Amino acid sequence: MTRQGRTLTELLGIKYPILQGGMAWISDNGLAGAVSNAGGLGIIAGGSLSAEELQTEIRRIKEITSKPFGVNIMLLSQNIEDQIEVVCREKVPVVTTGAGSPSRIIERLKSSGTKVIPVVASTALARRLEKQGADAVIAEGMEAGGHIGKVTTMVLVAAVASVVKIPVIAAGGIADGRGLVAALALGASGIQMGTRFICTTECSAHHNYKERVLSSNELDTVVTGISTGHPVRAFRNKLTRKIEELERQGNGVEAIERVAIGGLKRAAREGDLNFGSLMAGQSSGLIRDIKSVSELLEEIIGEAEEVIEVLGGIKRW
Numbered sequence: 411m412t413r414q415g416r417t418l419t420e421l422l423g424i425k426y427p428i429l430q431g432g433m434a435w436i437s438d439n440g441l442a443g444a445v446s447n448a449g450g451l452g453i454i455a456g457g458s459l460s461a462e463e464l465q466t467e468i469r470r471i472k473e474i475t476s477k478p479f480g481v482n483i484m485l486l487s488q489n490i491e492d493q494i495e496v497v498c499r500e501k502v503p504v505v506t507t508g509a510g511s512p513s514r515i516i517e518r519l520k521s522s523g524t525k526v527i528p529v530v531a532s533t534a535l536a537r538r539l540e541k542q543g544a545d546a547v548i549a550e551g552m553e554a555g556g557h558i559g560k561v562t563t564m565v566l567v568a569a570v571a572s573v574v575k576i577p578v579i580a581a582g583g584i585a586d587g588r589g590l591v592a593a594l595a596l597g598a599s600g601i602q603m604g605t606r607f608i609c610t611t612e613c614s615a616h617h618n619y620k621e622r623v624l625s626s627n628e629l630d631t632v633v634t635g636i637s638t639g640h641p642v643r644a645f646r647n648k649l650t651r652k653i654e655e656l657e658r659q660g661n662g663v664e665a666i667e668r669v670a671i672g673g674l675k676r677a678a679r680e681g682d683l684n685f686g687s688l689m690a691g692q693s694s695g696l697i698r699d700i701k702s703v704s705e706l707l708e709e710i711i712g713e714a715e716e717v718i719e720v721l722g723g724i725k726r727w
């Protein structure tokens with residue numbers, strides 16, 4: 411239960427408190443529809459989609475599932491105004507936002523009946539967005555893949571949960587039932603996972619991308635782009651080495667982000683292990699198999715229930 415007395419599952423109308431992160435070029439209607447059908451909240455990545463493409467994705471997911479789903483709006487995108495228009499028109503149940511503050515768009519989304527759940531990387535932003543009407547926040551630690559903040563999940567989730575009353579969803583470094591229970595212990599009401607969902611049968615990411623996750627350990631990701639103000643975590647490869655070199659030479663934001671953003675498509679669609687931007691979180695070191703979305707969700711919930719039972723049996727320290 412949250413301190414408002416309503417669970418996250420009740421707020422969102424879902425069975426399990428598990429959200430699937432909106433990963434650009436990866437989280438399409440097929441993956442998101444499978445997650446919603448399995449009892450979580452599937453989220454389509456607005457990411458690099460045009461308004462027309464986003465509309466098509468939304469119409470397709472409505473054919474796959476009658477359950478709630480979400481759309482992620484990446485606030486660094488050029489066309490967020492057009493994306494918002496589509497989301498409002500299509501009455502999308504939930505919008506998550508990332509890579510900035512959604513202050514200026516909350517009211518519009520809420521007035522069309524959409525629940526708004528921003529990713530926050532600080533307590534200050536969490537507090538501000540609660541006042542502005544956010545329905546919940548996602549506290550995403552720097553263990554996550556893709557664009558990240560500076561604080562770890564362990565600290566950020568506990569800190570955010572201490573200062574807001576709306577539900578907090580933990581993200582970054584979570585891939586199994588142990589992570590779900592740990593998040594609940596920190597004060598979260600649920601979790602969001604991105605990298606774990608790459609290794610599912612319904613995920614359309616290239617086979618090479620999935621294999622890279624499976625064969626990796628917890629040290630295999632690196633953070634580049636700190637000099638641009640937009641740090642990104644991805645698997646170490648020729649591309650990340652190239653970006654590190656560009657940064658050392660003092661190149662500007664545009665030069666660096668051009669290689670990074672183009673690289674995500676190369677990774678997800680073409681499986682380019684050398685020059686693709688294989689964004690992934692540190693949790694890839696925990697992922698050892700590819701399974702269906704529904705098997706994954708059932709496994710995580712089963713494992714979480716086991717862990718809770720074991721913890722409940724601890725009577726002495």
Ligand code: TUI
Binds near residue numbers: 535689
């Ligand atoms: O957005 C993400 N993950 C992403 S976006 C992306 S595409 C991209 N590619 C290259 C460069 C930049 C983006 C790949 N992965 N996650 C959510 C997230 N949001 N992480 C961190 C934040 C965040 C950071 C600062 C949210 C709010 C924020 O607020 C700053 C402020 O204005 O207070």
